Amino acid sequence: MTTFTVVAHDGLEQVFSTEAGVSIMEIIRDGGVENFPAICGGCCSCATCHVYIDPASLKGAPSVSEDENELLDSAEHRRSTSRLSCQVLSEFLQDGARVELPPAD
Numbered sequence: 001m002t003t004f005t006v007v008a009h010d011g012l013e014q015v016f017s018t019e020a021g022v023s024i025m026e027i028i029r030d031g032g033v034e035n036f037p038a039i040c041g042g043c044c045s046c047a048t049c050h051v052y053i054d055p056a057s058l059k060g061a062p063s064v065s066e067d068e069n070e071l072l073d074s075a076e077h078r079r080s081t082s083r084l085s086c087q088v089l090s091e092f093l094q095d096g097a098r099v100e101l102p103p104a105d
């Protein structure tokens with residue numbers, strides 16, 4: 001089983017399992033993580049599923065698309081490791097990966 005840890009901005013950590021065909025956003029949202037609205041439900045139009053993931057923890061995942069890049073530009077706390085978690089399937093996460101949530105915009 002592949003697991004990953006979600007680290008909230010306040011340091012709270014929760015461990016989840018990856019699921020084939022399910023986005024990282026869906027797992028975090030359905031896991032009841034606080035302050036993670038994912039308002040658009042995964043249609044790449046809100047940026048409220050913004051997370052930080054070390055690229056080394058995303059083996060084989062598609063790189064940031066043009067649409068994702070434009071939305072990330074609207075996020076207040078963008079970093080080089082920023083991704084929209086609805087755009088990345090959880091199966092690309094390496095075991096033990098850490099997914100950090102940004103401060104609330």
Ligand code: FES
Nearest residue numbers: 040046047049086
């Ligand atoms: S949930 Fe809206 S962009 Fe990801």
